[in-house]
Amino acid sequence: MKTFLLRIVMRDGSTGHHHGLYADGFAAVITALENFPEAMRISATRVMA
Numbered sequence: 001m002k003t004f005l006l007r008i009v010m011r012d013g014s015t016g017h018h019h020g021l022y023a024d025g026f027a028a029v030i031t032a033l034e035n036f037p038e039a040m041r042i043s044a045t046r047v048m049a
Contacts, residue, residue, distance in 0.1 A: 009041040
């Protein structure tokens with residue numbers, strides 16, 4: 001598992017950030033899409049420890 005920083009932008013322009021453990025960036029984005037289906041943009045950046 002690796003740590004990722006997720007950045008989420010919603011349709012109204014509001015933003016959110018989340019740090020979490022995921023197998024890879026793809027899994028991180030899929031999880032964010034499931035939790036925020038109305039999101040306009042989702043990005044995942046691996047955080048190096």
